[in-house]
Amino acid sequence: xxxxxxxxxxxxxxxxxxxxxxxxxxxxxxxxxxxxxxxxxxxxxxxxxxxxxxxxxxxxxxxxxxxxxxxxxxxxxxxxxxxxxxxxxxxxxxxxxxxxxxxxxxxxxxxxxxxxxxxxxxxxxxxxxxxxxxxxxxxxxxxxxxxxxxxxxxxxxxxxxxxxxxxxxxxxxxxxxxxxxxxxxxxxxxxxxxxxxxxxxxxxxxxxxxxxxxxxxxxxxxxxxxxxxxxxxxxxxxxxxxxxxxxxxxxxxxxxxxxxxxxxxxxxxxxxxxxxxxxxxxxxxxxxxxxxxxxxxxxxxxxxxxxxxxxxxxxxxxxxxxxxxxxxxxxxxxxxxxxxxxxxxxxxxxxxxxxxxxxxxxxxxxxxxxxxxxxxxxxxxxxxxxxxxxxxxxxxxxxxxxxxxxxxxxxxxxxxxxxxxxxxxxxxxxxxxxxxxxxxxxxxxxxxxxxxxxxxxxxxxxxxxxxxxxxxxxxxxxxxxxxxxxxx
Numbered sequence: 001x002x003x004x005x006x007x008x009x010x011x012x013x014x015x016x017x018x019x020x021x022x023x024x025x026x027x028x029x030x031x032x033x034x035x036x037x038x039x040x041x042x043x044x045x046x047x048x049x050x051x052x053x054x055x056x057x058x059x060x061x062x063x064x065x066x067x068x069x070x071x072x073x074x075x076x077x078x079x080x081x082x083x084x085x086x087x088x089x090x091x092x093x094x095x096x097x098x099x100x101x102x103x104x105x106x107x108x109x110x111x112x113x114x115x116x117x118x119x120x121x122x123x124x125x126x127x128x129x130x131x132x133x134x135x136x137x138x139x140x141x142x143x144x145x146x147x148x149x150x151x152x153x154x155x156x157x158x159x160x161x162x163x164x165x166x167x168x169x170x171x172x173x174x175x176x177x178x179x180x181x182x183x184x185x186x187x188x189x190x191x192x193x194x195x196x197x198x199x200x201x202x203x204x205x206x207x208x209x210x211x212x213x214x215x216x217x218x219x220x221x222x223x224x225x226x227x228x229x230x231x232x233x234x235x236x237x238x239x240x241x242x243x244x245x246x247x248x249x250x251x252x253x254x255x256x257x258x259x260x261x262x263x264x265x266x267x268x269x270x271x272x273x274x275x276x277x278x279x280x281x282x283x284x285x286x287x288x289x290x291x292x293x294x295x296x297x298x299x300x301x302x303x304x305x306x307x308x309x310x311x312x313x314x315x316x317x318x319x320x321x322x323x324x325x326x327x328x329x330x331x332x333x334x335x336x337x338x339x340x341x342x343x344x345x346x347x348x349x350x351x352x353x354x355x356x357x358x359x360x361x362x363x364x365x366x367x368x369x370x371x372x373x374x375x376x377x378x379x380x381x382x383x384x385x386x387x388x389x390x391x392x393x394x395x396x397x398x399x400x401x402x403x404x405x406x407x408x409x410x411x412x413x414x415x416x417x418x419x420x421x422x423x424x425x426x427x428x429x430x431x432x433x434x435x436x437x438x439x440x441x442x443x444x445x446x447x448x449x450x451x452x453x454x455x456x457x458x459x460x461x462x463x464x465x466x467x468x469x470x471x472x473x474x475x476x477x478x479x480x481x482x483x484x485x486x487x488x
Contacts, residue, residue: 028055030376031289038293040397043338045312049288052320058373059381059412061127061433068413071404073385075358078402081141081439082148083430086133086330088430088437090211091347091420092164099139099148099422100164101430101437105132105162107176107204126373127415127433134158136173138189139437144424152189155182160204163212163268165221174210174223176194177203179248198254199248201225202241206390209346213277215266221248222277226264230285232308236322243307245279245299261305261332267348267367267418271298272451273392280345280367281335283311286319289375294345295335296394297366306332309426324423337394342372343380347418349427350388353450356425358442363451365387366401366427368416381405383416383429383440391454402429402440 029049072078085103092100105128114297119295163174163349171184173195180195201210207226214221227243228234240413247258259265264282271278276298283292284307292311309324310316313334339345347368351361364387369380382405384398406412414434422428425448426441 002456028057028374029288030378031341035343036381036397037337038290039340041337041394042075043293043312045293045315046288046290048291051286051288054286055289055374055376057376057378058125059371059378059406059410060125061415062411062413064413064434064436069404070402070413070438071400073360073399075360075442076401076440077437077443078440079146081146081422081426082139083149083434083436084345085137085435085437086135087128087130087293087432088137088435088462089209089417090162090164091418091428091430091437092166093420093422093428094166094186097141097423098186098407099141099420099428099437100154101137101139102158102161102164102173103133103135103137104161104206105130107132109204118298118459125302133162136160136161136164136191141422146424146426146441148437154184154189154262154277155191155195155197158426160208162209163223165212165214167214167218172198172212172214172221174201174212175202175209176210179212179221179223193393198253198421199223199246201246202228204244205238206230207242207282209266211266211268213270215277216270216275221250222246222268223248224262224265224268224279226266226282227307229289229308231317231320232322245277247301247463258301259299259303259305261303261307261310261328262299263307265299266346269348269350269365271388271392272350272352273388273390273454275453276300276392278348278350278365280339280348282344283429284308284317285342285374287317290341293338293341294343294369296337296339296345296348297335300333303333304328304331305335312338324421337386339367339369339384339398340379342375344370344372345380346370347416347420347430349419351448351451353423353425354425354447355421356445356447357427358445361385361399361401361442362448363390365394366419367398368419368429370417371405371412371415378406381412381415383419390452401427402438 088101090102136154138152140150141148160176165172165402169385171182182191205228211224223246228238244257245259248255262281265279267280308320310332350365371381372379383402387395414431417432418430420428426439429438
């Protein structure tokens, strides 16, 4: 056998071996658990499967043809409220019934090396690539038929905008790098004023959306800022002010970190039963297709949810190089409710008085799960409902509200992104890659009554020792001690 022939055979063997190795490395981690098992108040947390190369399973967006629409849950109807929009994301309902939406994408960044280049390719294949439109658009349904017949660009003097809030003649918008405001009177279809910067925000990087929520008293704004990395692999210095929710006080212009350890918080809303601020959070990647569940949780002031060192309160992420601060290991809080691994939970809206989603969806929260890019099989790509009890606690498993975004052959019509209430009680859902805002309602449903705030009385003071002190440690102790009745 000639040397040349031996060389060719060796080369072919090498190519085959290299191909098999590449196939093995890039085939990704397939989930062992259905998404439903990794949801709810007690999710199943499987054994970690740390990945050097991330699992990649991106559903190719193909859009919606005329007449096509998602599948609504029984008793609900879904129609198009507006279409032909360029990457609509955050929705906001004004008191006069007009709907605002940010048309936006990630900001352009220089450098970043191979990681940034790969991230851009992934975003592009998921339908999120390209320059940001940077527009704040007003949609108006003047005749009340459930379709926005007019649209106006209020302003395009923005930088990858996300969150929106309005009060007392002032419109607040969160750019990727700053909280800004504009004077705005309801009904206007144009903003001529320049934006006024109120507060700098950590710019762009890995998670660039900056959602905001105005408190019920209109005194403070809460701003969700995601991390610059997966697990702090760029160093913790760049993470200062990130993976957190900031509180900005309007009157004084002061700000503080309100809650921390939240890898990528997004949706923000106020729990109507107890007045707490709640958020949706995208958890860390590259621990396998079954970990870690994104979650829905309350945000008490000063809370820490563990990122990057811990997840789900007590699980240590041993990939993190930075030493864990003592206060984190001592005070990390467990999330209230798991939404499933890699579902990319974004928009959040609690039910409120006047909604028309029917009794089946009467008391709880609606959440847009944008959809995974790194799970096999894909997860999310839907809108779900989480029921809450009268005290403001989540219950049971998520219930599908809108589905049918995935085609079943590795493609998706669109990606549900945000949820907001229209003035007529319908639920609006933005679909960024589909360029559509969907309107969901239960036909014939009466407007829901106003939510009754839950209030509890205080325990009576104990002024003397009664009975056996050890009884306090028995499971039946609560049945032996009279408790005050709640006050509604």
